[in-house]
Amino acid sequence: MAATAPRAHEPLTGGALVLGTVAVSLAVFMNVLDTSIANVSIPAISGDLGVASDQGTWVITSFAVANAISVPLTGWLTQRFGQVKLFFISIVLFVIASWLCGLAPTLPFLLAARVLQGAVAGPMIPLSQSLLLGSYPRARAPMALALWSMTTLVAPVAGPILGGYISDNYSWPWIFYVNVPVGIVAAVATWFVYRSRESAVRALPIDKLGLFLLVVWVGCMQVMLDKGKDLDWFSSPTIVVLGLIALVGFAVFVIWELTATHPVVDLSLFAKRNFTGGTIALAVGYGLYFGNLVLIPLWLQTTLGYTATNAGLVLAPVGVFAILLSPLAGRLLTRTDPRYMATSAFVIFAIVFWMRSRYTTDVDTFSLMVPTLIQGAALAGFFIPLVTITLSGLPGERIPAASGLFNFVRIMFGGIGSSVFTTAWDRRTSLHHARLIEQATPYNPTFTQAIDRMQSLGMSHTQALGAFNAALGQQASTMGVDDLFYLSAGIFLALIALVWITQRQKAEGDAGAAASAAH
Incomplete structure (x- = not known):
């Protein structure tokens, strides 16, 4: 069936703009929070459900696998159902899945609910970017991205703190129940603001083989990353088999998707220099950031004797500058080449990790928090310009697919970063x-x-x-963790080269290129 005629929508104004921004931001915050809030609650969950801790970790793995599979499907699903309807349904199902997680009487029930939660969470982040960019005037696109980035930067830090507090003072089901009121507000506000702003839809055939291959290779890779450390990586036959299936499945998937008439994932986006350079720079940078975000609390708790809550509080200052400077970064982006901002962010990241590489066993809390505070400035200039670069020059109908694909790569590198860093730390130690x-x-x-x-x-x-x-x-x-901090500093400096592979979009204006595509 031919696509319906594309419908252009004027930017939102006044209360509708504020309400739409709040609704989308709440949904994103709820989504990202759930990627980390359960981490510190695994002992409590395992004990209450009567299972071993290593079985309890499947609560994290099940969500991650389902989420990783569904994110790159965003473009295809959007064309089938429309971005507003898909975003609204995702929020509603996420709320239901969260409620079921809290009610879970057994581990299998909880895992099934987490799979549903992860699957419906996948399209929410890419669609949130698309909806926000379409809500703001072209010149204010960086501000939209700034508001979006604040939620995605603060939530991973808030997750362990909130999860630890809830587990210590209440009971673990509340780490899931907190999503219910937030999700209901986000869903109602989203439908109220965006129901008349639906995107064009068309009945695309289902790429069954592409979908099957995606599930196989992503599922095997994610389980391999999550369980590799516990099973001693490639000394385990299980990890070897998972790795081979993931590698072969990925190769066949790429070949099939590049030749399919209606691919489930649009890999042709990588033919665009800005998409490729921006995606790789953002994904590798995020992998380094997330890997260290996992590593630092582990080191603080196992080596320096910090509690889980105190370890989380050491990382909390990252949100100060991230929140304060993100709007400023959004405004500056209207007058500045985004490549300069991304370069500055990578340099600040390198300085932060160099400072951390000087840590000793006698390090005090103040010395731990200073680099974290500075890192907030780097984060403010990290997501916004790189997302702008990545989406620049793309037509509106390709924004959801592009956003889904680069967020998938980012999430994948986050998993790789956490697995590689924890394993490398053990070996360097x-x-x-x-x-x-x-x-x-x-x-x-x-x-x-x-x-x-x-x-x-x-x-x-x-x-x-x-x-x-x-x-x-x-x-x-x-000494082992210092080695990884020092290595991270070097890689961040090397990533600057990727930023400058991209081209400045002069025709549309740097800041507005992505936003204009969404209109």
């Missing part, structure tokens, strides 16, 4: 521990003096050796 323990010999006066000093405090020789080994482990762990 083991390496440093082995090197340090080589110095613990009776011929090393520093070692013998340390043992003698502990024995003089009343420890036995065995206790003194145990205490020395614990201190050595703490030192090795910190």
Whole structure:
């Protein structure tokens, strides 16, 4: 069936603009929050449902797999159902799935609800970008992106803090119940504002083979990433099989989608220089950011003795500058080449991680929080210009597909980043521990003096050796995390080259290019 005639919509104004922005932002915040809020609650969930902690981690994995599969389907689903209807249905089903998660009496029931939750969450973030860009005048597109970025930057940090607080003071079902009132408000406001602004729809045939291949390779890859560390990666036959299936499935998927008449994922977008350069720069940068976002609380809790809540609070200052500067970054983008802003963000990221690479086991809370505070400035100039670059020059009907695809790549690299960083930290820690323990010999006066000093405090020789080994482990762990901070700084500097592969869009105006496409 031929597409219905495209309908142009004027930008929203006044109360409708405010209400629409709030509705979309609430939906995005609720969505992103759920990617991290359950992480610190796994012990409570596992204990209450009577399962082992390693089984409880499937609460995270099930959501991540379903979400990763559904995100790249956004473009195809939008053309079939319309972006407003799809966004509204996604919010309603997300609320229902959250309610079912809280009611779950058994782990299988909870996992089924989390799969539904992750699947319907997929289209929400790409469509939120499309709806916001279509709501604002072309010249104010950066402001729309700034408002969107604030929710996506703050939610991952707020998730562990809120999840830890709820688990400590209430009960774990409330980490899901909190979505219900928020989702209801977002759904009602979305329908009220956007119901008359539906996008063009057309009855596309279902690319069954493409969809099957997508489910297979993404599902296998996501399970491999989530379970790789627990199963010691490629020493496990399970991980090897998952990796091979993911690799072969991906290769066949790419070939099929590039030749299919109606592909389920529009890979031809990668033929555009700005989309490719912006997507890779954003995805790798996000992978580094998210990998460290997972790594830092682990290091603080396992090495420095921080509680989960306090570890989360150390990361909280990142939201200060991110919230304050994002609107400013949006305004500056109307007069500045977005590549300069992205370059500045990567330089600040590099400085932040270099500062962190100087940490010792004696680091105080203030020294931990200063780089986190500065990092907020980098985040304010990270998402907005890169999203602008990535979507620039695309016609309106391709915005949902492009947004879905680059968000899929971003989410995928976030999973890769967290898996790689936690594994690399373990291995660097083991390496440093082995090197340090080589110095613990009776011929090393520093070692013998340390043992003698502990024995003089009343420890036995065995206790003194145990205490020395614990201190050595703490030192090795910190050295390992410092290595990864230093590496992150170098990679952020290298990413600047990707930013400058892209081209400035002069015809539409840098800031308004993406917004004009959405009208």
